[in-house]
Amino acid sequence: MEFDCKNTRKTRQRQVVLETLKETTAHPTADELYEEVREKMPRVSLGTVYRNLEILSTCGEIIKLDLGEGKKRFDARMxxxxxxxxxxxxxxxxxxxxxxxxxxxxxxxxxxxxxxxxxxxxxxxxxxxxxxxxxxxxxxxx
Amino acid sequence: MEFDCKNTRKTRQRQVVLETLKETTAHPTADELYEEVREKMPRVSLGTVYRNLEILSTCGEIIKLDLGEGKKRFDARMxxxxxxxxxxxxxxxxxxxxxxxxxxxxxxxxxxxxxxxxxxxxxxxxxxxxxxxxxxxxxxxx
DNA sequence: ATTATATTAGTAAAAATTATCAATAAGGAG
DNA sequence: CTCCTTATTGATAATTTTTACTAATATAAT
Missing domain, CATH: 3.30.1490.190 (Ferric-uptake regulator, C-terminal dimerisarion domain)
Incomplete structure (x- = not known):
C-alpha cells in the first residue's frame, strides 16, 4: 500500500524530468513540463511525466504546489x-x-x-x- | 468582461443552493452539494449548481476553498x-x-x-x- | 548473461469543470 | 396586470486535468 522510495529505479525519463524542472523557476504544471521534456526526449509520454512528478514529490525530491487554480504545479527548489x-x-x-x-x-x-x-x-x-x-x-x- | 453582481436575479435555484450550503459544515464539493440540492429540487442540473456556486463566491456570499485535493469545496461560513x-x-x-x-x-x-x-x-x-x-x-x- | 520487476509509451478512461443553446422565468417598464 | 428584455435554467456536449491499463522495455541485482 505504502509507496517505497527505495525501490525506485533511476530511469532516463525520471532524470530528465527532474533535471528539466530544476532548470526553471516558473513552477510549471505537468503539461507545461511535458512540453519542455519533449524537446529533449520527443517520445516521452505525458503519463510518464505525471507519474514521475508524483513519485519525485512523494519521495521528497520536488514539491507539489496547489495555488487554487484547479491544477497542480511543481517546484524543484527545496x-x-x-x-x-x-x-x-x-x-x-x-x-x-x-x-x-x-x-x-x-x-x-x-x-x-x-x-x-x-x-x-x-x-x-x-x-x-x-x-x-x-x-x-x-x-x-x- | 467584469461580472456584475448587481445584475443577478434571485432565482429559486440560487436560493436553494445557498440555503443548502448554509445547512452544512461539511465543506461540500460542487457534486456533493448537487446531491443535497437534488433532494429539494429533483430537476436541478449539475451545471446550475456549479454556476451558482461560482456566482455566489464571486459576489462574496460564500467562500470557495481549495485544499489541494484537485477539486474545489465551498463554505457558507463567512x-x-x-x-x-x-x-x-x-x-x-x-x-x-x-x-x-x-x-x-x-x-x-x-x-x-x-x-x-x-x-x-x-x-x-x-x-x-x-x-x-x-x-x-x-x-x-x- | 539471466532474471525479476519497476517503468515506459500509447491509449483509454475517469473526474472535475466549463461551454453551448433553445426554452424558461425574473423583474422592471408601461 | 401585461409586455418585454435578458439573466438563468436544464440538458448535454466538450474541455481540462489526472489516473488507469497493458504489453513491451529497461533497470539493477544475482
Whole structure:
C-alpha cells in the first residue's frame, strides 16, 4: 500500500524530468513540463511525466504546489520558501521563507489536533504588473 | 468582461443552493452539494449548481476553498476562520481565526509586491482519528 | 548473461469543470 | 396586470486535468 522510495529505479525519463524542472523557476504544471521534456526526449509520454512528478514529490525530491487554480504545479527548489501568485499576469513567484511554526502551534493548541503541515499561498499584484498596468495577460505570461 | 453582481436575479435555484450550503459544515464539493440540492429540487442540473456556486463566491456570499485535493469545496461560513484537513479521514474542519496580517505585511515588505490575499490550509490528524485509529476512511467520511 | 520487476509509451478512461443553446422565468417598464 | 428584455435554467456536449491499463522495455541485482 505504502509507496517505497527505495525501490525506485533511476530511469532516463525520471532524470530528465527532474533535471528539466530544476532548470526553471516558473513552477510549471505537468503539461507545461511535458512540453519542455519533449524537446529533449520527443517520445516521452505525458503519463510518464505525471507519474514521475508524483513519485519525485512523494519521495521528497520536488514539491507539489496547489495555488487554487484547479491544477497542480511543481517546484524543484527545496529550501523553505513561500509562493505568490499575481492575480493579473498569473505568474508564480518565490518568496523568502517566513517562519510559520507559531501559527501551526497556535492551530494545534486551539484544535487539539495534530498539525503536521501548513499550506500558504500569497496572492496580489506583482512588481511588473504594478509598474506597467498596460501589459496584458498574454504579453507577460510565462 | 467584469461580472456584475448587481445584475443577478434571485432565482429559486440560487436560493436553494445557498440555503443548502448554509445547512452544512461539511465543506461540500460542487457534486456533493448537487446531491443535497437534488433532494429539494429533483430537476436541478449539475451545471446550475456549479454556476451558482461560482456566482455566489464571486459576489462574496460564500467562500470557495481549495485544499489541494484537485477539486474545489465551498463554505457558507463567512466570518474569518481557517481550515484543517485530516489526512486520515479526509474531513475538513473549521479552525478559529488566527491573525495573519503580520505574515502578509512581511511578505509584502520582502517582495515589494502588493499582497491582497493569503490562503492558509492546515493539515494533520484530527481528534477522531487520533483517538480511534482503527476507524477507516469509509466509516468516518462525511 | 539471466532474471525479476519497476517503468515506459500509447491509449483509454475517469473526474472535475466549463461551454453551448433553445426554452424558461425574473423583474422592471408601461 | 401585461409586455418585454435578458439573466438563468436544464440538458448535454466538450474541455481540462489526472489516473488507469497493458504489453513491451529497461533497470539493477544475482
Amino acid at each position: 529550501d523553505p520558501h513561500h509562493h505568490f501568485r499575481c492575480t493579473q499576469c498569473g505568474r508564480i513567484y518565490d518568496l523568502p521563507f517566513i517562519p510559520v511554526e507559531g501559527i501551526m502551534q497556535e492551530a494545534a493548541r486551539m484544535s487539539h489536533f495534530k498539525v503536521t503541515g501548513i499550506q500558504i499561498g500569497f496572492e496580489g499584484v506583482c512588481d511588473a504588473c504594478l509598474g506597467n498596468e498596460k501589459k496584458n495577460t498574454k504579453e507577460v505570461m510565462q | 466570518d474569518p476562520h481557517h481550515h484543517f484537513r485530516c489526512t486520515q479521514c479526509g474531513r475538513i474542519y473549521d479552525l478559529p481565526f488566527i491573525p495573519v496580517e503580520g505574515i502578509m505585511q512581511e511578505a509584502a515588505r520582502m517582495s515589494h509586491f502588493k499582497v491582497t490575499g493569503i490562503q492558509i490550509g492546515f493539515e494533520g490528524v484530527c481528534d477522531a482519528c487520533l483517538g480511534n485509529e482503527k476507524k477507516n476512511t469509509k466509516e468516518v467520511m462525511q
